[in-house]
Amino acid sequence: MTDTGTTTKTSLNKFEKFKAEKDGLAVKAEIEKFAALGWEAMDETDRDHRLKWVGVFFRPVTPGKFMMRLRMPNGILTSDQMRVLAEVLQRYGDDGSADITTRQNIQLRGIRIEDLPDIFNKFQNVGLTSVQSGMDNVRNITGDPVAGLDADELFDTRDLVQQIQDMLTNKGEGNPEFTNLPRKFNIAITGGRDNSVHAEINDLAFVPAFKEAGEQGSRGVGEEYLSQTSARKFGFNILVGGFFSAKRCDAAIPLNAWVAPEDVVAVCRAVLEVFRDNGSRANRLKSRLMWLIDEWGIDKLRAEVEQRLGKSFLPAAPKDEIDWEKRDHIGVYKQKQPGMNYVGFHIPVGRLYADDMFEIARLAEVYGSGEIRLTVEQNIIIPNISDGSLPTFLAEPLLQRFSINPGTLERSLVSCTGAQFCNFALIETKNRALATIQALEADLTFTQPVRIHWTGCPNSCGQPQVADIGLMGTKARKDGKAVEGVDIYMGGKVGKEAHLGTCAIKGIPCEDLQPVLQDILIKNFGAKLKQEALVEV
Template identity: 80%
Template sequence: MTNAATTTASLNKFEKFKAEKDGLAVKAEIEKFASLGWEAMDETDRDHRLKWLGVFFRPVTPGKFMMRMRMPNGILTHHQMRVLAEVVQRYGDDGSADITTRQNIQLRGIRIEDLPEIFNKFHTVGLTSVQSGMDNVRNITGDPVAGLDADELFDTRELVQQIQDMITNKGEGNSEFTNLPRKFNIAITGGRDNSVHAEINDLAFVPAFKEGTGDWGLETREKQGSRGAEGQRSNVQSPIPDPQSPVFGFNVLVGGFFSGKRCEAAIPLNAWVSPEDVVALCRAVLEVFRDCGLRANRQKSRLMWLIDEWGLEKFRLEVENRLGKSLLPAAPKDEIDWEKRDHIGVHKQKQPGLNYVGLHVPVGRLAADDMFEIARLAEVYGNGEIRLTVEQNVIIPNISDSRLVMFLTEPLLEKFSITPKQLTRSLVSCTGAQFCNFALIETKQRALAMIKDLEAELELTHPVRIHWTGCPNSCGQPQVADIGLMGTKVRKNGKTVEGVDIYMGGKVGKEAQLGTCVQKGIPCEDLQPVLRDLLIQHFAAKPRQEALVSH
């Protein structure tokens, strides 16, 4: 079922090509595309439909595509990392990988001729890139230390995997959810520090205890059979609770998003769900968005625009209709009561004698050699598992106490430090103009260079989160930063140059909120002293004595 707007003559170009041919249809044409080459392909297939398979044509690197993976909860194995490294390795200077702000990896330098072989490699190790672009549900984020953190309230890993399996038909592609009005983000957190930035997702689940739900929970299991993806019994089982005891579940947030036209924090749906109903609720919300979401104007097609038009109560009722039962009201408070952690450094796990180590990856950029080495370290010192964070960093878990000292002597930790400086530690950047045709400025290398210079000038006692994004699409999420920098073009001395708008006031963790624009149109070449003053005025930075002497 699709929105009635898709049957009218006034379809925008995106709805027209989606109506002509489902994006997943190109899955059967990969061999043909490989033999044709990128220049001979149908342009709509090349520029748009390939995104349904996670393959992105980039005009700034013609002939070299980007691939975006799906990595539920940001977890992969050393085998998978090696395959990704092999794909990057073969392309020399054009090959690289980026950890994204949705806990996954993007590969650069991909040739269309190699897609059949690449997809075969992915299949052998259980990797998929399906439905990772365009009007699909993007990578589902969860706590990066799920199952490791002694203070967690719920291990999100299995739920996140079940949501992905439902949406993508276990990585094979699912046409039920390949024609949404626009992209859709889902996050679920089981910890106390909002590690997934729940407030910037279309649909988010945050931990909350509900009083007096024991009887309801039991009745639900009897009636619904704890149904999850595809009508099967869910593997996420809660013990039958004491009706008098608070029951663990999630409060639900809806409508958070960033776009060039508007940015909004997610709002409470006034709903609480038990873990076994999370997958079913995801399905219900997606069905409502798919069938009723606004499609005429691409700038007004995210979920929040539908909620605005209908009102929250009508939206909630329609979700309940799809779900087949009423939702309980939200718990009075959620359990997000910690400041957000970045997981860098050495940390004890809940498992006795084991540790996880967070490595800082500068602006998330990885070379093939880095990826091979991360895979080796995970295999030699841990159990082969690797985790990614929304701050674009890497965690290697399950390192025993006896192996930890040796691990910390590994040369890779000189590049990917466990003790980065305060500004470097929290630096985030989108891809920027080097590879992205939407970006208005170069971001990653400029961000690194500027932070290095600022750290030489200033002393700080705590991290300051500085986020760079190359355009208003906000992949670098400047609105959640202490200082956010959004790329733009500005006029200086009669010439157009690269510049930024500055955002401040973003807060993460408990009481999260979005920042707002405080200064516009600053040329990048004039930015460093502006940032220096902001850091001194608002973040207690102090000029270094040696810097004062040199000036």
């Protein structure tokens, strides 16, 4: 068991107690046994909790059918990997589906416990892993979805993200050093100018910033790197503490620290060690990194991390380089590689089925280099399509369903899993979100994009606080009865000067939501009724 600092055993919450009894990663060696036993005969703690350490999630709303969450650093996978995921889902017919998550990741649904040994073998053969993707672990590490493709990027994040993944997971085999954090932990690294990873909602984020050689001051992390030349050097300012939970939502704050790219992995390790050994293990509602910052103050956190590193940080650069509005990468774009293009297409609410995935794998191989990328908006990019192949690619039937030019509202629509598959959700989200957007687009014309995010409960997996309009599932009252409803958040901003929105309207019944949203879109976002727009013309 990892050292948990000064917390006494009597003050441990129930999750810490079962982790003390048996490390979550131990179930990795028991998959064959679980498959033979069947889900109903398993130890409940193994089934309901410890399986999450290998990315397998019991869902009470679909008993006997599990969810699997992969790790896909920087949101990148190959056509072979996509095809294997499709083969796994194909076995489960109508019960099998996949969701692209808001962390550039894929979750599979409909999985049966007896198939886990075969599934894990298939994953291993193509370099996929689901290890440490749930519970008190570092979740999928996000990076720029067009890293290495974008001529305007400041730094290609792909290799750094992979190095961090390898450090955390022992190259996918599992790493007990980091399998017992006080709570889950999110890391993001952006090397572009538009904050495509939503750095502000991560526990630890690295944002691009240049440092002048004369700024280094006392010796610290990156000082040798700066001294190599008199020119300014690229590195990252560090943000810490961002998170969403049912109890509290906070944007990340500056650590007042700048690091060179070669120090990023070591800084990740140091921050995680400090959190692991000092974060609260008594109250899970107060166990994320920001709660430790509240207790210590930012200066003490920085000092503790410096002690782990064995050297001091250089002060943060005066400004970061996030100076563009957020891009969604949907459409056709020139790459930095001459004659090559990447194409982003919209996956409505991120939902995929086996046939879709087989076809995406085929398109990536036939027209590109076999590479597929995911975005935090739950969409897909296929890169490395030549100018000559582009017209034929754009004529492919799949792009009729997964459009490169979707409607104004549909384009930016994001949704969590919802009550269809998630026992935490208070409302159904994905299907309702699509139906609502389609109805609004049928009635309105728009002069600007509007980002609408749905989440089924206060855990905020759909990130309503970063949206122009965020919808959070709740129970509302109508005619004296409890019905499915939403709280409406407004004012979230992404890209430069990102900040979180706040709750503006509470308890709107879902059946009454469309006219409320229509009114908000007209009054706040310049939308017009189509009949009025025709009259003006």
